[in-house]
Amino acid sequence: MAALRSSRSARSRSPGRIRRVDLASFLIQLLNALQYGLLLFLVASGLTLIFGIMGIINLAHGSFYMIGAYMAFALSSLTGSLAWAIVLGVIVSVLLGAFLEWALFSHLYRRDHLEQVLLTYGLILIFEELRSIVIGNDVHGVAIPALLDHAIALGPTLTYPVYRLFMSGVCIVLAAGMYWLIQRTRIGMMIRAGASNREMVESLGININLLYRLVFALGVALAAFAGMLAAPVSSVYPGMGTQVLIVCFVVVVIGGIGSVRGALAAALLIGVVDTFGKVFVPEYAGVAVYILMAAILLWRPEGLFRRA
């Protein structure tokens, strides 16, 4: 049995590591990185909105992602179509977000972060338990819509699922939409103003409570939408929300709290570092993202795109 032991210690010398990475592989990995980064952006953008504009540390953000994925599963098996599931799911999550803001979060704006953390942590437990009671603890799959269930050949052995490309496309459209909403519209102007000075905006006669409710509902809907969009490739399983939560916070912190543009840059950066970390330094792939975060915080403590 000594052989078993020695074979394990020999792992670090496995010959595959010195293999030259050819251009085609490199480009495909770049595509992987881009695609992962865009999905991260989609989940994290809601978090950075809520965190940056309302000053709420929302640990339950991952739960909204999880709720989205489970809605995609439940509604698509009910309606038979993922598109309908997403439409219904977005409506439900906007309502859920508005309700939670009204019932719970609106009481927390002037309290300190510890109380927000306690509330949102409690929400994680409640949502997990509800999920367990309503749907159960099994793993479920969500079918890819037939229209998008194809693959494109990349080289002789590898194919790339069209649905993943579609996901990236949707993420890009949403990123552009959010940029337009926040930078170019009247609501966006109010949101930006509310983030920098709540009292002043209120005294100008803008209903800041309604505005915050909108932002929160939007944040929840973005997370749930990300969960729904990703459900066909990620599957649906207990605890899936906590997994994305941590990396989302890393995105928000690297990007600069509250900056949507920063979140996009940070998410893409993390996509690249994580993907190539797994290829070139597999032993340290787990920490690569956190090393990146530490380095960026040393260089720019406020993150890449701190709002002025």
Place this chain on the structure above:
Amino acid sequence: MTMIRQTLRGAGALLAAAALLAPAPASAQQKIKVGLMLPYTGTYAALGDAITNGFKMAINEAGGKFGGRDIEYFTVDDESDPAKAADNANKLIKRDNVDVMVGTVHSGVAIAMAKAARDNNTLLIIPNAGAEDITGPMCAPNIFRTSFSNAQPALAMGKVAAEKGHKTAVTLTWKYAAGEESTGGFKENFEKGGGKVVKEMTLPFPTVEFQPFLTEIAALKPDVVYVFFAGGGAVKFVKDYAAAGLKDKIALLGPGFLTDGTLEAQGESAQGLLTTLHYADALDNPKNNAFRAAYKAAYKVEPDVYAVQGYDAGQLLAAGLKAVDGDVAKRDALIKAMESAKIDSPRGPFALSKAHNPIHDFYLRRVEGKENKSIGVAIKNLSDPSVGCKM
């Protein structure tokens, strides 16, 4: 008033007399105390329930009483949380004073239980966790396992892969003990059979972003890929692997956990996959058929491999208790009887190794529809490595 009082007094006397006359009172002291420490909430809740059901079924089939003594159950939800494991085990050992502990699913928790069992000399039966340390350096006369050790299914698959004439392999798993024990076992037997593992890849537990690895696999073009994933990770990997177009070009192999309890979610992408495990759906032997029918009648659900492992834990304990007629104080005789027990399991009969791990057959299974169908025995009477066990 007086009449009522007299009547009451009379009733009291009658009760006292009845109590005196009752044959061999089953006082709490004399019950056999069994502590079930299993996950009843969280990711592994379904597994905890299946093990509990199987265990109780075996005890009931054995008559439910040993030497006139009833079994009293104490239950602790271990939440699959290693941080709480030592406390939870001590609750059963110190507070409830159990005679035997049964648990658990998660290897990290099971290691803490094994440690507590060693420290307090409490009898422990492990119905799932495959950590090799438990029947390795931590092995002890009072610690038993009725499931498997992590390397076992992998050793079976390594042999199968080499016999099928595959020459090169890539392995991929989460970077944690269970995963690395599994890929290590595969590598050992695959290379013994003339194959070569050209790359061993890992990713942090429990992340599921597999795309970079799939690209790597496509570039390396090995004959086979061996992976260890379970639950949500298993579903996602199998689907991603198929979606990347690799499934029909490079055979995907794994231990049974890759396709057990996940076929509903994996659907088309899992069809035809080969895995190895000590159990298979629709295993056709009389014991299994009887077990499945009885389990379904009792609990209204189909049993799975976890129910089988729980059932065998119950059978193992029953064998020991029968030998000493329920007298748990006769510890040496109890352990001796358990060590030498021949368990008639739904998976097929098995005995225990010196390290108290099952020596059993491993089946090669192919996914067909919603079932993992056995297509033969991959390796007969496989013992576990038990590296470092001095017993």
